[in-house]
Amino acid sequence: MTIHLPPMTAVRLAAPPAALRPLRADDASALHAAAQDPLIARYTSVPWPFTRERAEELIAAAHADWAAGTAARFAITLDDALVGTASLLHIYGETSDAEIGYWLGTAGRGRGIATAATRALVEWAFGTLGFAQLHLLVDWDNAASIAVAHAAGFTDAGTRWWEHPTDPTKSEEIPLLVQDAAAWRSRVS
Template identity: 35%
Template sequence: MPFKIPDVVAPGTFAAQEQPTIPAPGAMVLRPWSTADAPAVHEAFQDRTLQYWHGYASTSADEVVGLIEGWRTEWTEERDAYWAIADAGSDALLGRVALRQISLSDGRAEVAYWTVPPARGRGIAPRAVTALTHWAFHEIGLHRLELTHATGNEASCRVAHKTGFTAEGTKRSALLHEDGWHDMHLHARVRDDAAPRTDQPAPVR
């Protein structure tokens, strides 16, 4: 039976191109991951707060190398897209931002992020999410981006509001953490939404 609704984004849109480096406000870039980032990622995941909200702990930099290789594969398979948030001058790792659960046919993905402990409280996550959101809408053509976080994660909620992701409701008992099931706040932006005043589109190189 033929399906009458065309794909929002054509299959192969991600796989047909190299993952770009995306400039972000505040002298940052979102760049593809390198295996040279493994020690910094390993160090970041020694942080108990990062472990708690993301559910992962790193036992070695070698282990992280395999994780990074998996992130590269997911780009070519158009399932997820992960970027390192880095200082544009020193290339120091500041965090990670991602599009997860990509559905090109529906034009939808989920935004996710974390920052390394020394980078927190500096507006890095909002600027990275702003840059990635602009790229996803205006370079790729996605229609809807969702952002979810545990209701207790107030810092993540602030990022959502700062970047124009409207609160749409609460998903009850939706994610299992070490201490049990957590309710999740659901936020979203669609391409036609007015951009927050912090949106500063930048050319992709």
């Protein structure tokens, strides 16, 4: 099945008290500032040190990947300020599956924003785009992320090899959490 992403400018997702919109070129400064926490690089594929140049590269990649239909990366905003990102990091059209990823800068944490953003992304992926399945890969000791994933409807499904995109020493077998469209429908209806 082919997944068709709508034009970037047409997408805005409500995730009260936050919102999701595709990353924009003018997000570079805010993205750079929000991701200055080594925990983000430890638990995600965001590179470290996260320089301003790397923020610009990430935004450029977000635009190229959205155009190619291989990823959909969103800024999480609170009162119009960028506080983190939530994304369909890898879209696997042939299996109608996508890997979800998210992070918040330290200022945005502890208020349910990651959970609200992930729920909104899941609803968009299943309800609007028609994905059959979504999955997450989470480090063994990342209790906060596992709590977010469970709260957003994902369930534990064993482990899977995670290939870090830039640092092979971080590649490892880690917990896999999955959610399928049928389970999501029965949960929200």
